[in-house]
Every structure is written in C-alpha cells, then in structure tokens.
Amino acid sequence: MAVPFLMLNKKDYPELLFGKLKSLEENGVRFDPNRESPFYDPEETFYPFEDVKVLIGRNGEVIYGEVPDDLKRKWSLSLYIVNDSLPEPETMRLILNENSKFSFCLPSGSYTITDIIFFDYDNKTNQAIDFPEMKIYVTDKCSNYLGDLYLGYENLNDSNTALLPYKFLRNSNANFSSFGLIGGAISGAADEASKSSEIIGKLKFTVKSDENFIKEGSGPLKVNLLRVKK
Numbered sequence: 001m002a003v004p005f006l007m008l009n010k011k012d013y014p015e016l017l018f019g020k021l022k023s024l025e026e027n028g029v030r031f032d033p034n035r036e037s038p039f040y041d042p043e044e045t046f047y048p049f050e051d052v053k054v055l056i057g058r059n060g061e062v063i064y065g066e067v068p069d070d071l072k073r074k075w076s077l078s079l080y081i082v083n084d085s086l087p088e089p090e091t092m093r094l095i096l097n098e099n100s101k102f103s104f105c106l107p108s109g110s111y112t113i114t115d116i117i118f119f120d121y122d123n124k125t126n127q128a129i130d131f132p133e134m135k136i137y138v139t140d141k142c143s144n145y146l147g148d149l150y151l152g153y154e155n156l157n158d159s160n161t162a163l164l165p166y167k168f169l170r171n172s173n174a175n176f177s178s179f180g181l182i183g184g185a186i187s188g189a190a191d192e193a194s195k196s197s198e199i200i201g202k203l204k205f206t207v208k209s210d211e212n213f214i215k216e217g218s219g220p221l222k223v224n225l226l227r228v229k230k
Contacts, residue, residue, distance in 0.1 A: 006031050006055040007065070017042075021057065024228070029055055029064070032184035050133045067179040075203075079135060080115035091115075096149065103216060108140035116164065116204075118151065129199065130162040133229035143215040149226070160207040162228045165199045 006029065008015040017044075019033040028048040035041040054065035077096045082089040091114060096102050112135060116128035138144050167196070207226045215221040 005056050006033075006047065006069075008047065008051055009053045020043075021055070022077050023061075024063065028052070031055075039103045052057045056178075074121045077149070077151060078115075078117040078119075079113050080117070081111040081113050084110045084112055086190040101124070106136075106138045108138050111136040112140070116185060116205075117169070118166070125169040126166045126200075127169050128166045128203075131164050131205075132162050134162065135227045137230070139224060141221045143217045144222050144224045145209075145213055145215065147225040148210050150204075150208065152203050158206050160225060162230050164203045164204045164205050166201055167198060168200050 006017045006019070006021075007153055008017065017031065017033045022030040022032055022044060024030075025046075028046055028162040029052060030044060030046050032044040033042040052065055054067050055063040057063045058068070075098055079096070080091050081094060083092055085111060092106075092111075094102070094104055112133065116131065118126055118128070136146060151164075205228075207228065209223065209225055213221075
C-alpha cells in the first residue's frame, strides 16, 4: 500500500495522487506528488480543502475527508489454532472482523497458530503461507488481552509484527459471525488476484497493546499479547 495519498475532486472523476505530505495548513494541504516518469516530476502544490476529497497520512489514517467505498480494503480474518498440550489436538477457528472487538472462551495453556485465512472487501479468500511461529497464551481465571491486531498497515512501528506472504484461494460469499478487532487497510487501487498457488502479495501483521483497553468479564485483566517469534 502506498501512502500518503491525496484524492482531488474533479467534475468527471476523482484524481488520485501519491506522494509526500509536506504541510497541513488552515485552508488546505501542501503536497508533493511522486515522480510519474524519468521525464516528469510534478511540482509541490498547495491544494485548498475545497478541492480535496480525502487525504490519507503515512500510517493509513484519514487526515481530511472521507474514503470512497471503492477505495477501502477491509479484511476479516480467521486464525486456526491448536492447543500445544494435547497430543492430538483439534484445530479451532477464531473469526475476527474488522474494527470490532473479539471475545473467545479458551482453556488455559498455550496455542500455536497453524493457519491464517483472510477475506477482503469483495469476498476474495486468501491464505497466509510461510509465516513465522505465532503463539497465544491463556492464563486461567483471567480476562486475557491478546492485543489489537492490524493487517496491512505498513507504517505501524511495533516489534511484535510479522510479514505474511499470501496466495489466492477462491472467491467466497460466505457469511460469518461478527466479532474480532482488526484494522482494515486502505488501498490505492483494488488489485485483481489471479487464481494461483503462487505468492501474490505480502501483508504486515501487527500486534499492539492499547493502554486504555477495557476488559469484559469479572476476572482480573492479564495482558497476554499474541506473540510473533522472530
């Protein structure tokens, strides 16, 4: 994902510019578009807010305006886990939807994430492959906080991250239960993935701790962030 970007209001169609945000001023934004070719490098320009449809910052955050629906990339996520203490454990599926809290009841112990499946905004199903070891730890008689999970934000700085190469699986129209907390990334253009077993892209998976997290349930809060093995 290339950010920052600026979308300008045009009569016929919006114009999308990628580049550097130089300054945010009272009445508009000063923006330096990327070089478009070896022979053409657009000049840094001041754009009044009345000409701006949406301005996206370096972390994918909306600074001004509203992102059109056709430029939003929303990911729902399924984590497949097994209990490390069982000799023949059954695989369990945790379903997380974007921008929503998630809550699950699990026996205490450690769990390994064996598979990661995610579904994008137009119901394409993708599978993460060759990702590093990830663990979930659950303490008994506690509300275990696994962290806020973000998928696709390139510029989030956190040590608890993994790069997820992924392949395309299929188109899906399945409906799933609504729980989970996962940040949706904003895409400059919707890429059309071909049906292939080859790696078609990589997404950054980040686990961050929210100091203002409010627990649910009666037990004490235990911060057991989902851990990524380096």
